[in-house]
Amino acid sequence: MIAGRYRLLGPLGEGGMGVVWRARDEVLGREVAVKEVRAPAGLPGPDVQRLYARLEREAWAAARISHRNVVTVYDVATEDARPWIVMELIRGLSLSEVLDAEGPMPPQRAARIGAEVLAALRSAHGSGVLHRDVKPGNVLLANDGRVVLTDFGIAMVEGSSALTMTGELIGSPEFLAPERALGRTPGPASDLWSLGVLLYAATEGNSPFRQNTPLSTLRAVVDEELPPPRRAGALAPVIEGLLRKDPAERPSAGEAERQLRTVAAGGGRT
Structure with missing residues (x-):
């Protein structure tokens, strides 16, 4: 459970920088996609913070664009001192x-x-x-x-x-x-x-x-x-x-x- 609200159900895809999960928003009762970024093992602390800052900027950048051809960002949740981007689930x-x-x-x-x-x-x-x-x-x-x-x-x-x-x-x-x-x-x-x-x-x-x-x-x-x-x-x-x-x-x-x-x-x- 992420931020006491988003229950991870299973991975949708995995890349070099992390995993996108199918999840359920327990507050609104709907399925969402949640992007998790995993910092590579051994990465220095400042680089880890820079990685997480980039993730938050992704949410900020996408959230300021309102268009049917751009994925909708719902939330940026924090769990284990890391940001998780909550987005619409595209099937x-x-x-x-x-x-x-x-x-x-x-x-x-x-x-x-x-x-x-x-x-x-x-x-x-x-x-x-x-x-x-x-x-x-x-x-x-x-x-x-x-x-x-x-x-x-x-x-x-x-x-x-x-x-x-x-x-x-x-x-x-x-x-x-x-x-x-x-x-x-x-x-x-x-x-x-x-x-x-x-x-x-x-x-x-x-x-x-x-x-x-x-x-x-x-x-x-x-x-x-x-x-x-x-x-x-x-x-x-x-x-x-x-x-x-x-x-x-x-x-x-x-x-x-x-x-x-x-x-x-x-x-x-x-």
Whole structure:
């Protein structure tokens, strides 16, 4: 029982930084998702506190965004001197699980998912929040048809202090925008790049810049040309626009969403 209120029922998923649990809110009588972060064994005290501060910032960042495509945060509970994020329970699968099970998806379906993710990003950016880790594992496809962006654990909020150690790599290398790989200040266009990589992976079946090591992947992100999409059809020009190395040359979020909804409706270049 967390904070005398949330009864853990079973794990929903586990990653490098912790576990997401299915739980029951005993006060309101409803099921919720509870995110627990487990600090790695042997981590120095200051780093543990920084990890927990990041978790709390995730809740704060997500809670200030009100949008159907962003997971709803209900509470931040404290148990054993650790914060636990209480969120709505999304019944469904992550995009990464769907791709692993079914393989590459048709461009129209990928475009529909991408448009919903972009709607979430536009709402986040409008609230001063950059996601900074847009990838298939952080996109949930709910059983009721919703597409939900989750895990704002490394989100950067305007006006907040940096919680990362110098030199720490934040985000998944193969989804990282070139300007971030070069250590430059990210902006909304950096999340759009990550969305472009997501769309490429969804339709092509592989990430365009993934290499054998994180360092070689980052080098490819910065220096290598985009391998031409072969399966993307009408989605190809949108992907190529989002994956321009210069963030100033990428389409605006509004224009990209318009293009994605056109493809999702069956339009666009074939």
